[in-house]
Amino acid sequence: MDYVLQQLLNALAFGAEYSLVALGLAVVFSIMGLVNFAHGEIIGVSAYSVFLAAALGLTSPIVAVLLAIAAAALAAVIFERVAFRPVRYAPTTTGLLTAFGVSIVVQNLFMLLISPKPQSVSILNGLNQMWFFGPFAVSSLQVMELVVAGLTILALVLFLNRSTLGLAIRAASRDFATVRLMGIRANRVIATAFAISGALAGIAAVFIIARRGSVSPDLGFSLVLKAFVACVIGGFGSLPGAAAGGMLLGFIEVGLLVALPQEYGGFKDALSYVIIVTLLVYRPEGLLGQRVELGDKEI
């Protein structure tokens, strides 16, 4: 029983983290058609900000959490302003290459200015404890990850459904030109989407730092690949799809770890992708994506 509960929590926590990062990708993709592969470096900027602040004498974990989220949101907005805005109306491949460029530049900045080697950050280690519920021992970090991801998604849903800017983001995901015809500033809509995307990455960064206790230049890159897969499973551009895809990916990975004998554990990723590819054969548009024929236009 203890083992089942532990693995269930494992899957939920992994899934929550993938969902947060995947949502960040999906918010930007839905309105700009940009797959932001520099999203991992937003997590990186967030983590290194905490590292630097701790090195300079910051001791409050609460301040560190706020700093992580603020730094990520700011980094995302700056990436948009400096790198993505000039290529906004260029073909999508240009945006994709720009994102890879930003990713490489920022990773190298971490290496040059700080160190290519992982750096220890202990300020958030306090989040990672064992909690005891009667006979059950659970990781506080995993419980918090799940709760925080749930609350964050709820806040995002409220924002997108209640605020004018949120409505504009939803409208822009289908028809940006007409949103501009409402007098709503395109730059503001896009900057908000990037800020949201960054804040989601910052929240994920908090949990990554707390779990690993260290930061490294390639910290976010592999996670963004996972989030990309989560988006594909859910249907690219669909926000509920990104959240569901992230959760499903968490369950597939943990499920395989549990099901596979110890010595085959290394096949986890390969088998995950086999399952995902099989899924996509039957639903190429993803779980919650809409089937769009080439040349289709919404009228």
Add this chain to the structure above:
Amino acid sequence: MLKVENLSVRYGAVAAVRDLSLSVGQGELIALLGPNGAGKSSTINALTGLVTPAAGRIVLDGVDISRSRTEDRIRGGLTSTPEGRHIFANLTVAENLRLGAAIRRDAKGVRQDIDRFLALFPVLSERYSQAAGTLSGGEQQMLAISRSLMSRPKLLLLDEPSLGLAPKIVIQIFDFIGQLKAEGLTLLLVEQNARQALRFADRVYVMSSGTLRFDGPPTGLADEHGLLNLYIGG
């Protein structure tokens, strides 16, 4: 109100609009007619700033807006109901109307305007909380025009409001357009449906192949033969 001087729009090597000049006076309803591909929609898109003209000047209320962004032109009192309606299909009727009023800060006035359009078009009231994509074409057109009016524009550009609608609905839409004119709104109406457009028009421009072929009162076109000749460039 609006003055367009020597406007040209090009898409690469193709000239969609050539050296077009027109004016719309305060309170006028101007019809811009022409066959498919005459450059009417390109003209509208140049006026709203969604395409950048190759040459020419656009002056709204004495202010040169030729280089302004779309958003600033809308805030300056110009608005457009685009061809094909372009309602936000994934948003509810209520949310569509709310976005139409995004540039306004007077919540009470916005509420009053919404109530006014719901009274005018009861079907929008019935479908208030439903996705706008579930509306019929005519209902979508009513929503699209209402949404444009939510910004309280000085000048409304209407691009093909009759497109793809049943004749009965077309008459209803044009009755509404006539009512807007009676209330003092200035309108520039782009249409292929000449008969309906001429019902309320003060003056008419006819375009074909990107150039202006006629400029005058609707009576000048009373002979349908004349209009046909203009359409086919006779």
